[in-house]
Amino acid sequence: MPADAVTMADIRAAAQRIAPYVHRTPVMSSRLINAQAGCDIHFKCENLQKVGAFKARGAHNAVLCLAPEQLARGVATHSSGNHAAALALAASHFKVPAYIVMPENAPASKVTAVRAYGGDITFCESTQAARESTLADVCARTGASFIPPYDHPDVIAGQGTTALELAQQLAPPPDFLLTPVGGGGLLAGCAVASKALLPDTRVIGAEPAGADDAMRGFRSRQWQPQLAPDTVADGLRTALGQLNFSLVLDKVDDILSADDAAIIHATRLVWTRMKLVIEPSAAVGLAVVLQHPRRFAGKRVAIVFSGGNVDIDRLPW
Amino acid sequence: MPADAVTMADIRAAAQRIAPYVHRTPVMSSRLINAQAGCDIHFKCENLQKVGAFKARGAHNAVLCLAPEQLARGVATHSSGNHAAALALAASHFKVPAYIVMPENAPASKVTAVRAYGGDITFCESTQAARESTLADVCARTGASFIPPYDHPDVIAGQGTTALELAQQLAPPPDFLLTPVGGGGLLAGCAVASKALLPDTRVIGAEPAGADDAMRGFRSRQWQPQLAPDTVADGLRTALGQLNFSLVLDKVDDILSADDAAIIHATRLVWTRMKLVIEPSAAVGLAVVLQHPRRFAGKRVAIVFSGGNVDIDRLPW
Numbered sequence: 001m002p003a004d005a006v007t008m009a010d011i012r013a014a015a016q017r018i019a020p021y022v023h024r025t026p027v028m029s030s031r032l033i034n035a036q037a038g039c040d041i042h043f044k045c046e047n048l049q050k051v052g053a054f055k056a057r058g059a060h061n062a063v064l065c066l067a068p069e070q071l072a073r074g075v076a077t078h079s080s081g082n083h084a085a086a087l088a089l090a091a092s093h094f095k096v097p098a099y100i101v102m103p104e105n106a107p108a109s110k111v112t113a114v115r116a117y118g119g120d121i122t123f124c125e126s127t128q129a130a131r132e133s134t135l136a137d138v139c140a141r142t143g144a145s146f147i148p149p150y151d152h153p154d155v156i157a158g159q160g161t162t163a164l165e166l167a168q169q170l171a172p173p174p175d176f177l178l179t180p181v182g183g184g185g186l187l188a189g190c191a192v193a194s195k196a197l198l199p200d201t202r203v204i205g206a207e208p209a210g211a212d213d214a215m216r217g218f219r220s221r222q223w224q225p226q227l228a229p230d231t232v233a234d235g236l237r238t239a240l241g242q243l244n245f246s247l248v249l250d251k252v253d254d255i256l257s258a259d260d261a262a263i264i265h266a267t268r269l270v271w272t273r274m275k276l277v278i279e280p281s282a283a284v285g286l287a288v289v290l291q292h293p294r295r296f297a298g299k300r301v302a303i304v305f306s307g308g309n310v311d312i313d314r315l316p317w
Numbered sequence: 318m319p320a321d322a323v324t325m326a327d328i329r330a331a332a333q334r335i336a337p338y339v340h341r342t343p344v345m346s347s348r349l350i351n352a353q354a355g356c357d358i359h360f361k362c363e364n365l366q367k368v369g370a371f372k373a374r375g376a377h378n379a380v381l382c383l384a385p386e387q388l389a390r391g392v393a394t395h396s397s398g399n400h401a402a403a404l405a406l407a408a409s410h411f412k413v414p415a416y417i418v419m420p421e422n423a424p425a426s427k428v429t430a431v432r433a434y435g436g437d438i439t440f441c442e443s444t445q446a447a448r449e450s451t452l453a454d455v456c457a458r459t460g461a462s463f464i465p466p467y468d469h470p471d472v473i474a475g476q477g478t479t480a481l482e483l484a485q486q487l488a489p490p491p492d493f494l495l496t497p498v499g500g501g502g503l504l505a506g507c508a509v510a511s512k513a514l515l516p517d518t519r520v521i522g523a524e525p526a527g528a529d530d531a532m533r534g535f536r537s538r539q540w541q542p543q544l545a546p547d548t549v550a551d552g553l554r555t556a557l558g559q560l561n562f563s564l565v566l567d568k569v570d571d572i573l574s575a576d577d578a579a580i581i582h583a584t585r586l587v588w589t590r591m592k593l594v595i596e597p598s599a600a601v602g603l604a605v606v607l608q609h610p611r612r613f614a615g616k617r618v619a620i621v622f623s624g625g626n627v628d629i630d631r632l633p634w
Contacts, residue, residue, distance in 0.1 A: 026343065028365075047592045048345075268629065275364045275594040275625035308592035312585065317630070 005153050006189065006247060008196035011160040014061040018158060021060045021093060022050050027169045027302075032273045037289050039296045042174065043270075044166050047278045047308030051085045051117065054162055054186055054306050055149070059086035061158030062147045063094070071096055073143035078124075078131040080106040081235060082307055083149035088119030099144050101135045109311045150183030151241030160189025166302055167197040174201050174302040178285035181205035181214045181255065182236035184244035186306060191251035201302075205248065205255035206288040208233045208263060214240040215255040218248060232260045232316045235281030235307065256295075258287035264317055266290060270305070279310040322470050323506065323564065325513035328477040331378040335475060338377045338410060339367050344486045344619075349590045354606050356613045359491065360587075361483050364595045364625030368402045368434065371479055371503055371623050372466070376403035378475030379464045380411070388413055390460035395441075395448040397423040398552060399624055400466035405436030416461050418452045426628045467500030468558030477506025483619055484514040491518050491619040495602035498522035498531045498572065499553035501561035503623060508568035518619075522565065522572035523605040525550045525580060531557040532572040535565060549577045549633045552598035552624065573612075575604035581634055583607060587622070596627040 025045045034040055046054040063075055074097035077087050084100045091098035100119040102111065103126035114121060124134035139146055148155065163177065177194050181187040184205075191203045207214050210231035217224040217240055226239035240248065248255075258266075266283035270276050285303035289296045310316075342362045351357055363371040380392060391414035394404050401417045408415035417436040419428065420443035431438060441451035456463055465472065480494065494511050498504040501522075508520045524531050527548035534541040534557055543556035557565065565572075575583075583600035587593050602620035606613045627633075 052592060271594050271629050275369060277588050277592040277594055312588050312632070313634070315629070315632070 005243070006156045006160065006192050008192060010153065010157040011164055011189065011193050014057070014154070014157040015161040015164050017064045018057055018060040018161065021090070022056050023048065024165055025049050027166065028274060028276070030274045033269055033286070036269070037286070037296065038293055039289065039299045039301050041286070041289065041301045041303055042170055043274070044162060044302065044304045045276065046162060047276060047282055047305045051082060051089050052307055052309045053082035053086065054159055054304070055082040055086035056089065057161050058150070058155035058158035058185055058189075059083060059090045059147065062152060062154040063087070063090040065154045066145055070145050073145070074099060075147050076135060076138050076142070076144040077101070077147050077149060078135045079149050080110050082309055084110070084119060085113045085117050087147055088114055088117035092118045097142070097144065099138045099142060101131055101138060103131065107311065113309070150185030151243045156185050156189040156244065156247070158189070159186040160193040162186065162304055163190035163193035164197065167193065170302060172300070173198040175299040176202050176204055176296060177302045178204045178206045178288060179304040180233070180236055180281050180284045180306045181207050181240065182211075182281065183238045184214060184240040184248055186304065187252060188244045188247035190304065191247065195251050202253040203251065204288070205252055206284040207255055207257045208236050208284060209257040209259040211237050212257045214248065215257050217245060218252065218255045221249060231263070233263055233281040233284055235279060236284065256288045256292055258284055258291045262287040262291045268317060276305070277308045277310065278305045279307050280316050282306040282308065322560070323473045323477065323509050325509060327470065327474040328481055328506065328510050331374070331471070331474040332478040332481050334381045335374055335377040335478065338407070339373050340365065341482055342366050344483065345591060345593070347591045350586055350603070353586070354603070354613065355610055356606065356616045356618050358603070358606065358618045358620055359487055360591070361479060361619065361621045362593065363479060364593060364599055364622045368399060368406050369624055369626045370399035370403065371476055371621070372399040372403035373406065374478050375467075375472035375475035375502055375506075376400060376407045376464065379469060379471040380404070380407040382471045383462055387462050390462070391416060392464045393452060393455050393459070393461040394418070394464050394466060395452045396466050397427050398466075399626055401427070401436060402430045402434050404464055405431055405434035409435045414459070414461065416455045416459060418448055418455060420448065424628065430626070467502030468560045473502050473506040473561065473564070475506070476503045477510040479503065479621055480507035480510035481514065484510065487619060489617070490515040492616040493519050493521055493613060494619045495521045495523045495605060496621040497550070497553055497598050497601045497623050498524050498557065499528075499598065500555045501531060501557040501565055503621065504569060505561045505564035507621065508564065512568050519570040520568065521605070522569055523601040524572055524574045525553050525601060526574040526576040528554050529574045531565065532574050534562060535569065535572045538566060548580070550580055550598040550601055552596060553601065573605045573609055575601055575608045579604040579608045585634060593622070594625045594627065595622050596624050597633050599623040599625065
């Protein structure tokens with residue numbers, strides 16, 4: 001994908017399109033966390049977004065970009081996570097089906113969430129090949145449009161509305177903007193918006209050390225596969241989208257990693273100090289700041305809390 | 318205490334006094350919870366207050382009402398809960414000591430919290446008599462002023478600022494306002510403010526069925542002791558303050574109870590659906606609404622989330 005495949009105009013259009021369906025999430029801060037981190041942090045609370053994650057933005061934008069005759073046949077994806085729930089919610093507004101292919105070993109809580117939003121689930125074996133072939137079958141049978149979880153311009157433009165809102169909510173602009181990076185839709189979209197609106201803000205991807213394909217790819221300037229991801233941040237185990245990679249190379253200033261101990265520490269800090277439920281993937285930005293204190297000392301920092309969907313019966317500590 | 322011991326003027330003065338030190342907390346809602354409850358609920362998020370509880374309001378007001386020569390000798394209380402942390406924080410602004418008497422079996426997390434806010438802890442045996450005599454010794458030795466956790470006009474006026482803010486934040490006014498009731502400071506203060514500002518709003522105390530002294534007292538119009546409290550809502554095991562009782566009788570429309578299963582269900586709903594950490598005591602208002610659906614069907618309801626201080630290593634489920 002060329003680096004201009006998603007523009008600021010696309011993100012502005014996305015913001016207008018999705019406004020009736022998603023929340024303008026608040027920006028919060030904590031004096032205690034600032035004291036620990038040694039900087040001035042502003043958290044964009046996408047854990048308070050519809051379906052509990054920023055994924056609502058991209059899914060709604062992608063669905064709203066479909067032509068009416070496409071939309072009528074429904075949408076489809078393979079995902080066991082937040083994108084599936086977001087797509088089911090987006091489809092429900094237009095009373096069209098959302099076909100969700102899920103591995104048969106998906107956690108019951110995720111199955112329940114997708115069903116609660118009206119998703120039509122097809123189970124398959126828990127391999128990438130089975131997911132893709134089952135999805136292809138579903139799309140062929142129903143005529144539904146495949147909406148990928150991150151590697152698509154309309155999805156990226158939707159996720160970029162997070163940074164557009166942040167730019168409106170934060171004055172003066174931050175020195176740094178950090179978002180988690182898994183597939184890269186949030187990071188790429190936010191980087192496009194940030195470079196257009198906040199030219200002096202450095203955009204940093206925050207990645208678990210146990211799933212650091214994006215950092216390795218960014219540094220080598222060669223897309224890298226995600227080999228054997230091992231991290232508590234379950235939303236970030238996926239590889240950086242190949243299509244996203246060029247946007248990240250073009251717009252992102254750096255990618256930094258944090259280890260799982262720091263991610264769990266950051267998650268606990270937010271639960272106990274800010275009284276916000278975030279999922280471990282959402283804590284990676286704060287974990288990076290806490291693990292690289294000199295880089296951020298005394299700075300004004302914006303961090304996206306990407307989501308809050310966690311099984312409260314199986315906490316990661 | 319006469320029923321005019323706390324007036325709307327006291328609450329307005331408290332609001333002005335404490336404004337530099339406490340948060341104006343947000344009001345949030347959840348479409349999913351509204352659908353389950355069958356009514357339109359607006360939650361006042363005192364879990365996001367300083368020290369994670371509304372107690373910051375009363376403690377700051379009481380400290381700010383002291384004469385300078387009293388304030389200089391410090392403040393004292395016996396508490397193992399949110400009031401102790403709130404008083405320590407309030408004292409710290411004026412660089413005066415906060416002497417906190419705590420039972421020697423107090424949970425480590427509470428001790429840590431009080432220390433983090435600079436409280437000067439004296440441990441004692443875990444009996445009411447030991448707490449009171451130790452507190453008397455501390456006050457005699459230091460000249461500190463005793464700031465009780467709920468049974469005091471300045472504390473009640475401070476807690477009442479919660480409803481003053483709600484009245485400013487919510488339009489049109491709610492049909493019902495529910496607050497948890499333990500010692501009764503929050504309920505009494507909010508009832509005074511609500512009756513002055515929202516004359517058509519019915520004020521309801523929400524109490525755990527396993528610690529329902531306030532409900533029994535309200536219905537019999539005789540103060541009742543708390544005999545053997547047994548509830549997960551640890552902040553509400555205390556008896557209704559005798560001084561508060563007359564305010565509750567005069568200003569509150571009803572007291573309703575919810576059982577522990579409903580309290581835990583409500584707590585989990587808020588964690589999972591609203592992504593907010595609340596303590597079980599804070600969930601009693603929602604639990605009451607869910608257990609009395611016909612009473613609230615189709616109504617506009619305001620509920621105070623009283624706090625968010627919970628040990629995330631020992632969840633109540």
